[in-house]
Amino acid sequence: MHAGYWKKILFSLFTLFLLLGVAELALRITSWQAETIAVDRFSEDALQHGHNWELDELLFWRLKPDSAVDYMGATYRVNADGFRGEPGTHIPSGKRPENKTRVVVLGDSVSFGLNVLNDNEVYAAVLQRHLGEGYEVINLAVPGYTSYQGRLLLKKYAFLQPDIVIVGFGWNDGLSTNIPDRKRKSFARISQLTTVRKAALNLHLLSFLREIIFWRGQAQRHRVPLDDYRDNLIELARMDPPHKTAFIVQPDTGSTDAREREENNMTVHPRYNEVVRGLSAYGLVVDVDAVFHQCGERCGEAAYIATVLPDGSHLTDPIHPNRYGHRWIAAALYDALKRSGWVL
Numbered sequence: 001m002h003a004g005y006w007k008k009i010l011f012s013l014f015t016l017f018l019l020l021g022v023a024e025l026a027l028r029i030t031s032w033q034a035e036t037i038a039v040d041r042f043s044e045d046a047l048q049h050g051h052n053w054e055l056d057e058l059l060f061w062r063l064k065p066d067s068a069v070d071y072m073g074a075t076y077r078v079n080a081d082g083f084r085g086e087p088g089t090h091i092p093s094g095k096r097p098e099n100k101t102r103v104v105v106l107g108d109s110v111s112f113g114l115n116v117l118n119d120n121e122v123y124a125a126v127l128q129r130h131l132g133e134g135y136e137v138i139n140l141a142v143p144g145y146t147s148y149q150g151r152l153l154l155k156k157y158a159f160l161q162p163d164i165v166i167v168g169f170g171w172n173d174g175l176s177t178n179i180p181d182r183k184r185k186s187f188a189r190i191s192q193l194t195t196v197r198k199a200a201l202n203l204h205l206l207s208f209l210r211e212i213i214f215w216r217g218q219a220q221r222h223r224v225p226l227d228d229y230r231d232n233l234i235e236l237a238r239m240d241p242p243h244k245t246a247f248i249v250q251p252d253t254g255s256t257d258a259r260e261r262e263e264n265n266m267t268v269h270p271r272y273n274e275v276v277r278g279l280s281a282y283g284l285v286v287d288v289d290a291v292f293h294q295c296g297e298r299c300g301e302a303a304y305i306a307t308v309l310p311d312g313s314h315l316t317d318p319i320h321p322n323r324y325g326h327r328w329i330a331a332a333l334y335d336a337l338k339r340s341g342w343v344l
Contacts, residue, residue: 111141
């Protein structure tokens with residue numbers, strides 16, 4: 001082939017790369033934001049920083065064991081297994097004691113207790129005090145988790161042989177995403193990619209093209225669509241070993257401001273709550289949301305009053321109830337479990 005032909009090829013390639021570079025620069029200058037391969041702040045933090053999280057082959061990410069979670073100026077302790085508790089301590093490693101009823105809590109940041117500074121004031125710990133010595137409450141809630149991750153987690157910790165499983169998911173299930181949880185690949189594998197491939201995954205232009213090619217015209221996507229959400233909750237109730245399941249209808253009274261509700265994904269959440277209300281055939285439905293609404297100012301509003309942080313600043317959170325809210329959640333759970341005859 002003559003030299004002119006190769007010059008044309010090189011010129012065409014140069015022009016192509018120049019145009020792609022201009023497009024990438026334009027997207028960055030205009031601050032166009034795409035959902036990267038990391039999808040959300042939890043996995044993104046695990047990929048880029050690892051301050052609070054680490055990648056997990058099964059569960060996508062988990063809390064860093066023996067560490068502390070930083071959230072809006074507050075710090076929360078994490079035990080040696082990656083769950084809330086004193087660093088250096090472990091959850092039980094064996095079968096349930098014959099003389100105790102074991103209760104396992106699965107959930108997201110609400111059940112974990114964001115906005116509650118003291119471990120002993122999270123509703124799982126308060127419920128433990130309500131139930132007394134004949135019961136053992138184990139809190140396996142992790143911020144950012146969905147019902148899909150809850151299924152994987154319960155299967156992983158099936159050796160605990162819980163008598164009762166308390167399930168509190170929904171806020172993260174309804175988050176918008178370009179990769180539903182059930183279609184995700186492990187972020188742990190992504191962390192092993194070469195530097196070049198990692199850089200490619202973070203290109204704005206690739207994300208933009210992916211949005212156009214794969215998602216154009218599709219309906220809004222959630223991490224866990226409503227039908228999948230229902231299936232996940234039912235599966236949680238049916239999983240071995242056999243156990244009783246209490247489903248929490250999570251409180252949604254933290255804000256009535258339309259803009260704040262939109263920014264915090266609070267407009268979608270009521271539809272997920274309605275799914276939970278329809279699961280009475282599969283377990284005990286504890287409508288904490290209704291309890292908060294009925295209480296009105298006494299608890300429905302007071303449960304979201306700003307928490308005072310150690311430095312004197314205030315943490316206001318429209319989604320996560322404070323320590324007073326957790327007391328009412330624990331009370332609602334205890335009353336429901338007692339009325340059902342599941343506890344004495």
